[in-house]
Amino acid sequence: MLNLTGLALTPGSQRSWWLREALAQEQGRPCPPLAADVKADVVVVGGGFSGLWTAYFLTERDPALGVVVLEQDICGGGPSGRNGGFASGWWDELHGLVTLYGPEAALSACRAISSSIAAIGDFCDAHSIDAWFKRKGYVYAITAAAHEQICEDMVELAREVGASEELRELSAAEVKARCTSPAFRGGAYMRDGASVQPARLVRGLRRVLLERGVVIHENTPVTRVDGTTAFTAGGSVKAAHAVLAVNAWGIRWPQLSRRLVAWSSYIVMTAPAPEQLEEIGWTGGELISDFRTSLRYFRTTPDGRIAFGGGGGRARRTVDAMFTSDTRAVDETAAGFRLMFPSFAEVPIEDAWGGPIDVSPTHLPTFGRLETGNVYYAAGYTGNGVAPTYLAGQVLADLITGADTDTVRLPMVNATPRSFPPEPFRSWGAAVVRRAMIAKETAEENGRTPGFLVSQLARTPRRMGYLLGPD
Numbered sequence: 001m002l003n004l005t006g007l008a009l010t011p012g013s014q015r016s017w018w019l020r021e022a023l024a025q026e027q028g029r030p031c032p033p034l035a036a037d038v039k040a041d042v043v044v045v046g047g048g049f050s051g052l053w054t055a056y057f058l059t060e061r062d063p064a065l066g067v068v069v070l071e072q073d074i075c076g077g078g079p080s081g082r083n084g085g086f087a088s089g090w091w092d093e094l095h096g097l098v099t100l101y102g103p104e105a106a107l108s109a110c111r112a113i114s115s116s117i118a119a120i121g122d123f124c125d126a127h128s129i130d131a132w133f134k135r136k137g138y139v140y141a142i143t144a145a146a147h148e149q150i151c152e153d154m155v156e157l158a159r160e161v162g163a164s165e166e167l168r169e170l171s172a173a174e175v176k177a178r179c180t181s182p183a184f185r186g187g188a189y190m191r192d193g194a195s196v197q198p199a200r201l202v203r204g205l206r207r208v209l210l211e212r213g214v215v216i217h218e219n220t221p222v223t224r225v226d227g228t229t230a231f232t233a234g235g236s237v238k239a240a241h242a243v244l245a246v247n248a249w250g251i252r253w254p255q256l257s258r259r260l261v262a263w264s265s266y267i268v269m270t271a272p273a274p275e276q277l278e279e280i281g282w283t284g285g286e287l288i289s290d291f292r293t294s295l296r297y298f299r300t301t302p303d304g305r306i307a308f309g310g311g312g313g314r315a316r317r318t319v320d321a322m323f324t325s326d327t328r329a330v331d332e333t334a335a336g337f338r339l340m341f342p343s344f345a346e347v348p349i350e351d352a353w354g355g356p357i358d359v360s361p362t363h364l365p366t367f368g369r370l371e372t373g374n375v376y377y378a379a380g381y382t383g384n385g386v387a388p389t390y391l392a393g394q395v396l397a398d399l400i401t402g403a404d405t406d407t408v409r410l411p412m413v414n415a416t417p418r419s420f421p422p423e424p425f426r427s428w429g430a431a432v433v434r435r436a437m438i439a440k441e442t443a444e445e446n447g448r449t450p451g452f453l454v455s456q457l458a459r460t461p462r463r464m465g466y467l468l469g470p471d
């Protein structure tokens, strides 16, 4: 139990604020656990955005396909119903994309994500899903001198590839005009950014799939996928194709484990404070983040709350309670919020929750088919999956149905990034490096020079050839 601004709160003891809010609007039809051995064309493991968008696009490509989704919790019970709701573009990922795939392919990937953001809005309209979709762009705020060069390089690269209209520099006054905080200096503005209520979106998607005849079994953990048959305690699904859409839980799946480490991210949610938002001029609905590797990201809600997220410092070998009930991570996130928004000192933090993010060696996801057969995956979103999962669903549906589309030619399809080291080095290393990154960035933010050892440790991933953390 912890006490934030006078409110007793036990993180992890209840679902995210988003999901509670969404379930209060609409519970949806029950989807009982699997209790028989059945057959299907496609079995999807995981009822988050990746799995559900894949099922959705399969029904678009061929309405006659038999699709079964197996979810260990309820659909959206994982990060898809807990995230910050940033559906954001990839123009800030250009460095990694160009390094990996070259400028032309990088541009096509960015454009595909941009289209996905717009398409999520269209999907909500078409299916009467009120997911609070608001496309007002993304402000990057510099909060430490060390970030000035990072910001400049990011904007310069967009200019170099001919995308200066997508990402441009903001002066300190321009940042202030969108949101005033004593912590913000200058920054940048990315046009592609929409906020959503993520749980309303994922539950709305679930409703559309049920209407289309997709079979969903919730509270159905898959214990293994053998060939393309998924096994659970209550029965199995024998299918022609299997999709692994298990996000950070993939660290325990032999098919995916070397592609991922799991880090935590936590969000705190304030009480409604529309007057204070008005005072700081943050009424335009922009998404905002800083430039830390252990990113702090924040957005508003229609009733005037701030949802403020921050990367937690833990990395683990399994997705355990530390991803949902880590009071240190909640305290660190709340401290970040108080630092950036001192004028909200009297506004209570009403909620806090966390979840795992599936960090890839490149900071970017890959989608594809495993070499071992008709098993497909989408993994490695690195805490940025709201828009990319839509694209992943299209890609996987196209691969499964053999459609010859532009999406299957995108560079992250069937890309094979360098693997992480095997366990136990992977999770130990990830945990140590993560703490070092946070310590380095916190020192820089406070105007201190980080210690030598901390700086060296924080740079380890780059030195090992991974596109993660500071240079």
Ligand SMILES: Cc1cc2nc3c(=O)[nH]c(=O)nc-3n(C[C@H](O)[C@H](O)[C@H](O)COP(=O)(O)OP(=O)(O)OC[C@H]3O[C@@H](n4cnc5c(N)ncnc54)[C@H](O)[C@@H]3O)c2cc1C
Pocket (backbone or CB within 6 Å): 045, 046, 047, 048, 049, 050, 051, 070, 071, 072, 073, 074, 075, 076, 077, 078, 079, 080, 081, 082, 083, 084, 085, 086, 087, 088, 220, 221, 222, 223, 245, 246, 247, 248, 249, 264, 265, 266, 267, 297, 309, 353, 354, 355, 356, 357, 378, 381, 382, 383, 384, 385, 386, 387, 389
């Ligand atoms: C706190 C937090 C904030 C975030 N903020 C943002 C953000 O603002 N913007 C953004 O783009 N991204 C954000 N992300 C990341 C984003 O939520 C994910 O990238 C995205 O939801 C991934 O979708 P998914 O379907 O792949 O994973 P999930 O939503 O995790 O779905 C995977 C599902 O698989 C299920 N599963 C796992 N193992 C099994 C099994 N053995 N059997 C059956 N089911 C299983 C899980 O229960 C889960 O529901 C955030 C993540 C967190 C944790």
